[in-house]
Amino acid sequence: MMSVPFQIVGPVAGAEADQSDSDPALALWREWQAAHHQTDALCRQQQRLEAMLMRMIDFPSVEIDLDDDGTTVSLSREEDIEDLLGNDPILGDLCAKAKSELMARQTRWAEADALIGFSAARQEELAAADHAQQLVDALTTTPATTLAGVAAKFDMILREGQSSEDCDEFPWRELRLTLSDLVQIGQSLQPDSFMSDPD
Known part of the structure; x- marks a missing residue:
């Protein structure tokens, strides 16, 4: 089974630019592809930093006992503490203590985050x-003027829409197969300058 992403190949330096100049969808696809890769890299970076932060310090929240049987609730917003405890004057001290504890944890979190x-x-x-x-x-609404531009739009739709490259749920498998057909036709018409599977 063919996998995405695709790349545009050409025998002569500048062949891609020539095709992009003639097809605005292809130019937008290249720009989107770079932005997509950058977003993925930044997502992985922030996930690593978030995991590091979670190892350094727990997420700022407070545990509040609801009753004597051990039922507790974890709250991470001052508004939630007020909603739970603020209307009962008997629980005023508990409410103030929970807010103070949450604020201290949020401060420690912010310091570690910084x-x-x-x-x-x-x-x-x-x-x-x-x-x-x-x-x-922009790519969705830009008309493709070449077969490569149509394939590029298909590629973007697949990568944006499917949960994984090997997702077999309808219509992702069918769309990948259709894109494969389109690429094969394009490669037979323009063997040295059409999209190819990078593998």
């Missing part, structure tokens, strides 16, 4: 994902 840069990495990933999504939107 040290390793998780939030900054997360913001960078979100910005890259927004840029990639803008390119998806």
